Amino acid sequence: MSEDLLNEIEAINSIYDSSTLTSAHEIPDEIYILALPNHATSLRIQFPAAYPDVPPIILGAQSSGENAKKGDAGKLVDFVRDIVGRTWKVGEVCLFDVIEEVEEGFGAGEEEDDGGDEEGEEFADYVEGTAVERKRDTSNGDIDIEPPNWTLSSVTTELKSTFIARCISVSSPALAAQYIQHLLASDKKVRSATHNITAWRIKTPEGITYQDCDDDGESAAGGRVLHLMQLMDLWNVMVVVTRWYGGQKLGARRFAVINAVARDAFVKGGFVVEKGDGKEGKKGKK
Template structure:
């Protein structure tokens, strides 16, 4: 009878040890010395077994970079809860700009702060946000980050403070500028909504040709192209688009590329990933293969919460090509071409 009792207790102990080791493996905390030591303790088989570790306890080693973890806690303590929060996307966080109705998508590499974070673009902008302000915030943030980042040193607090000061100065200058324009044009004819004084070139919307919309795992892609004759014109067209279209302004990425032949045979080629790494270069390469000149293209993507992997590049090039075809820039056999103007 005593032998059967000890055999039962031995099996019970081994079962508990098996569960404990399994849980520790799931938590990536493996300590085989402790359970082996328990087996060696004399008289244990006759004693009751009371695990000292909660089987549902959270992992003791956080997979997050410790420096980043501490910085997130500091930012949320200084600027308020949820100022910097994670997303379903690995290493991607949403930063709410203090005292601004705008937020940014930021990707922190696993080796941060050895490598700087990447500003993927604007996440959202509120109803009271002025046209173009979200894009301006992204530009300012990238510029400040580039100036202040030092390898091995966390930098987000310093960047946020510098960005806040810069945006405050910009807002004050804009208010003074608007007041001066209001006084000087008080008796002039009223301007159309959305127009800003001083830039006649932006009064007429660019002649965009739109591609078909492509939706993949809730991510939405659309491209638009327009003829351009100079890099300055291409930049004005892009700024007009961001200023006048809130949906485009709040998109995750606005990938741009253009190829221009100027006077005396001077050529200009440029592209911008806007956070979608290598996407701008791929679109520019597509334009080179198609031998397109004096045209620009903007591919807009709204992230749907699911990573697409390399497939996203194929979709980006597909909608870009579709815009070129619909714009009459490419001879496409068979189907008739339909233009969508915006």
Template sequence: MSEALADELEAINSIYGEGTLFKASQDDAIADDSSDGAIYILSLPGGEAEGDIASARPSIRLRFSSAYPDEPPTVLGTHSSGEHGRRGAAARDLVLFRDAVGEVYEPGQVCLFDAIEKVKELLDAAKEDEPVPESGVGSNAFDGEQHDYDAAVPTPDLPLSPPPWVLSGPVVELKSTFIARSAPVTSPTQAAQYVQHLLSSDRKIRSATHNMTAWRIRGPNGTSFQDCDDDGETAAGGRLLHLMQLMDLWDTMVVVTRWYGGQKLGPRRFALINQAARDSFVKAGLVAETAVAKKKGHGK
């Protein structure tokens, strides 16, 4: 297993739940009749109960050649899990995931996280197109989708549609995983609503060790607003805000989520937090990638 694939395996399982991505058994590998590369099983997150990874969606078989990520993974097909009555869903998810890999893959870059998020985005869009039942739901439009969550459904003050987050790639070190997401904002109230929407709608984010936040907004008549939240990671929010000041970013916010891996990182954690934030800013088109790459150096 390459170092890149090992890091990606850790990141995917820490973000979506243990067992989301695992190496196939010998029988499954032999059935694919390939001596080039290793076979892995990916259980797509999502479905009726977010967080119930094993049963939520059909699983997909992937082959990673020894050259991955310089070569893309091969999507072999669905993996039989003993479920019944879900052949249509399995075929649909297979097509969606194969298309997602083709869209997000870039030579030399791991792609599973981006592909999974792309599939989730397409599935969420499909749900929004479905008619809302008129009976048994009343005024709570979220009831059918979030009754398994341990948090209250979003209040009417929260945005009804997901904020336009732009996600970084996962940054992994000593089994700790960092993911950043940024979004444009026009007021402190909107920034707070976006954070609450994220925590209310995503169990994995809500159960993370820290969700550090910073935002800067230009108000009317030359006023400006900026704030940050450490969420238990002392001084992390202030460092994120300082990063945004150095990059002269306005009318945007960033949330960096950390899942603790069991080993302390010391001051190194601040560099990893900022690395994830920068990656999100780059992907959002807020800063030139070349300028960021010079600062990042060769850090993982």
């Protein structure tokens, strides 16, 4: 098994469920079962020894759910084969793109005609709805904290990928971890996102400093956001940048968008003072 495939399996099982891509324990041993997120049908996939220099082989359906319509499994297999044919490139792993395209596209035609305006309205409603949900959410399971009062950035869409950032004052690494836990537990839309990139910087009254970040599968993104915070000299604040992947790769452009929405959240949250000469200065927020 190639290192690329090992890394891909690890990434997919960390982004989605830990059992999303598992070995079929068969001979040949490169056959895997892909349990597609939010779909009852699972697929059998063979990864040749030369993968990703050669494409994976979609062998067929492993199983389908009790409520699946007749022929759905076959349609899904054909749909995934078509995605592999379009997205695979020599030397590049492709299964993440396959999963995201299935999430975005399979069955969409039966439910939507256009959806372009509806998507924008959906995220506008989402931004408004978060404030309402915060008021309703006075407790959440075992997470014993007040509902965090996040400041949200504007929503940005690039090639069907949607980005939004939220920031909040934070005084300790433990509190930062609780805020993230609360966010994921209380917001289904955030929980189902492709990536939730986090970064925080904390300075105690005694001068002890903490800083950390998490890419959540978006390689190097957390470090870039943390570097942005360092350049802006921001302290006692954390940010979560959420991305819903839209099926088209952005390349390095995604890092610019991620940093842009993060900065927008910092400005909207009052952590940054805009100066007349266009430069920025830090602003403490309690």
